[in-house]
Amino acid sequence: MRVFDIKFKRKVVRDYLSGKGGYKILAAKYDIADSLVRTWVGAYQHHGNAGLDRQRGRYTNEFKLGRDRV
Template sequence: MAKYSLEFKLEIVKHYLGNYGGYLAVAKKYNIQDSIVRRWVNSYQQFGIEGLKRSKNQTHYSV
């Protein structure tokens, strides 16, 4: 199971995009790292809600 739900990620992104503070302020409010907020916001802006969904494909590498 994912550590953060899609709903939680979307809440964080909407909070940030609603101009309620910068990455640091939003991260502090939700007690997560600012780099996570930045990554989610960038993914959302680039790919929409699909960018916040967890990838179900696992990459396998040959040795």
């Protein structure tokens, strides 16, 4: 599985939002699945740049031990 950096994702999303092509056209241009373009655009529209950042299931030790509760 390929991992895409945030700069590449932003470039694809910017191209889509500026009207340089639809999902399928941009997918062909960048040699990626059109579902990725659709996912990245939706994530960007909903969460901004943070939506394009890879989310890794990292939890703090405090959370794991239940100490983060008030």
